[in-house]
Amino acid sequence: MRAFTSRTTRKLALVGALAGAGLLLTACGSDDGMSGMDHGGTSATSSATASASAPAAGADSAPGAFNDADVMFAQMMIPHHEQALEMAKLADGRAEDPEVKKLVAAIEQAQDPEIQKMKSWLKGWGKPESAGHGGHAMAGMMSGQDMKDLAATRGKAFDRKFAELMIAHHDGAVAMAKDEQKSGGNATAKKLADDVVRTQSAEVDQLKKILDRL
Numbered sequence: 001m002r003a004f005t006s007r008t009t010r011k012l013a014l015v016g017a018l019a020g021a022g023l024l025l026t027a028c029g030s031d032d033g034m035s036g037m038d039h040g041g042t043s044a045t046s047s048a049t050a051s052a053s054a055p056a057a058g059a060d061s062a063p064g065a066f067n068d069a070d071v072m073f074a075q076m077m078i079p080h081h082e083q084a085l086e087m088a089k090l091a092d093g094r095a096e097d098p099e100v101k102k103l104v105a106a107i108e109q110a111q112d113p114e115i116q117k118m119k120s121w122l123k124g125w126g127k128p129e130s131a132g133h134g135g136h137a138m139a140g141m142m143s144g145q146d147m148k149d150l151a152a153t154r155g156k157a158f159d160r161k162f163a164e165l166m167i168a169h170h171d172g173a174v175a176m177a178k179d180e181q182k183s184g185g186n187a188t189a190k191k192l193a194d195d196v197v198r199t200q201s202a203e204v205d206q207l208k209k210i211l212d213r214l
Contacts, residue, residue, distance in 0.1 A: 062121040062188035069183035073176065073193065074118040075131045076138050080173055081111040081118075083142060087166060090151050094158040099210055103203060107166075110199060114192060121189065140172015160214050163207045170200040170207070 062070075084107055091104040122129050142150075142165055153161050173196055180193035 061124045062117075062186050063124075064187055065185055066121075066125055066189065067183075067185035069180060070186040070189040071122070071125065071127050072131070073180040073184060073189055074121050075127070075129065077173065077176060077196075078115055078118050078129060080138050080141065080169075080176065081115045084111055084166070084169055084173075085115075086147065087142070087150065087162065087169065090147075091158070091162060094151075094154050095162065096155040097159040097210065097214065099206070100159045100162060103206060103210075104162075106203070114196075117192065121186075138172060139175045140169040142169065156214060160211065163211045163214070167204050167207050167211075170204045174200050174204070 088104045088107045091101065095101050095104060119129055146165060150158070150161050150165060177193040177196035177200075181190060181197065184190045184193065
C-alpha cells in the first residue's frame, strides 16, 4: 500500500513538474507576444489619455508646438471669417449675378469649417477664442456702416458693392495669412494659412473680373 502511495506521489510530482515546465516554456516562447501586448496596452492607455486632452471627437486639432503668432492668427481670423459669412448671408434675396451667388456659396462652404477648426485649435492650446483684438486691428474688416450700406442694396448694385467690399476683406485675410506663413510655428495653422492665401487670392481675381463686367 505504501509502495503504491509512493509511486502515485512521484507520478503526481512528475506531472506537476512537467506542467510547470510547460507553462514556463509557454511564457518564454510568447515573451515577444506578451511584450507586444504590454506595449499595446501602454499605447491604448496613452491614446485614451491623448483623446481625453484633445478637442471633442470630430473636431480638428493642431498637434505639435505652437507660438504666439499661431494663437493670434486663429484669434483674429475667426471674427474675420465670421464677418465674411455675415456678408455672404446678405446675398440671399439681394444678389442678382449668378457668379456672385456661386462665389457666395463657395465662401460659406470654405470659411465656416475653417472657423470650427480654429476654435478647436485654441481649445486644444488652452487659449481663449478672443484676446480682445478689435476690428480695427484686422485688415479688411468692414465697419458697421459698410454692412448697413451693403444690406440696403439690391440686384446689380448689391453685386457691385459686395464685390468691392469682399475684395478688401479678402485682401485683409490674405495679409494676415501671409504673416502666419512667415511667423507661425504650428504646421497645421500654417497649412490653413496657405489655403487662405491660395483660395482667397483666386477669389479676389474672380471678384475683380466680375466688377469689370458689371
